[in-house]
Amino acid sequence: MQSLLPVALLLPLLLVPLALLARRRRGRRTPPLRLLVVAGSGGHTTEILRLLSCLSESYSPRHYIFADSDKMSEAKIRSFEQKRAETFSNSQFTLDRIPRSREVRQSWTSSVVTTLYSLLYSLPLTYRLKPDLILCNGPGTCVPVCISALLLGLLGIKRAIIVYVESICRVETLSLSGKILYYFSDYFIVQWPDLKEKYPKSVYLGRIV
């Protein structure tokens, strides 16, 4: 039984390189752009809301996804959106929860199982939301969401641009989510020059939070 598990994980991942080949659609887009934001515990949500702070209302509606065990993100997001609604009259957002894919320091093998479980939720959710753009910055929750988006792209259902911004805490090394999504995101942004050197395909804009 144990040997089936890595195979079960590998199967969807084998589809991902194919999904990557089916990408690279450039050209102008007309607003609005449906935005899916993956929020995470602690500083992740604070950082991602700062990233959103200067976006125009062309990125609307904003669909937030976070882990069911996350107690703090909902309040922060509501507060952010409330303030935004004071400036932009037609501001729209939604909140959805999925099972947490990995606790801090959870073991590798059990993380695979919990991530697959989260995938069972993130896939129908991402299908329903059909975002044009996905923004995430590191919590484990972003892995099943991004895999879902890649699968939907591969199946020709919806092709989303995946933008990953590594946390400002990461100066010399990438987070686990970062190491995975470096290969699967369209744009991978780092906030310190050391990381730009180590990961040449990344984008460096300086400190953006």
Next chain:
Amino acid sequence: MKSVFVTVGTTSFDDLIATVCSPAALQVLQSRGYQKLVLQVGRGELKPALRGSPALAVEAFRFKDSLAEDLRRADLVISHAGAGSCLETLEEGKPLIVVTNEKLMDNHQLELAKQLHRDGHVLYCNCSTLVETLQSMDLSTLKPYPPGQPEKFALFLDKVVGFQ
């Protein structure tokens, strides 16, 4: 009243609290003109052991919804190496000493604290060198921390999605 604010964020860091409350540390703080010590102890021990009657007024609490007010009132902040604590303090423009917790294994949060120290924004030490740091510190050498620029991210995103 010149005051010092000590914060451990959501962690428990009793070594730091104990060090700051030691007679040696309190003596140094007093000699440098501080009259009040506020301790945010997080999940740690709420009643730090204080020997004799300290020359500073000492207050302690576990958590608050926001530490903004305590940060604003402080003249010096001593903090664990958590990113949130460090950045919030620097954004308030307060001088900061970051104390690393040697008992935490695999602490990636140290990366940010070390970088902030390299860039001259914070002082950096551990519990055993804290008193020495307090003794010799020259806070005027700390450089102000420029805020991040999310507008650059917005411009970048507009460009890559093809809005421009």
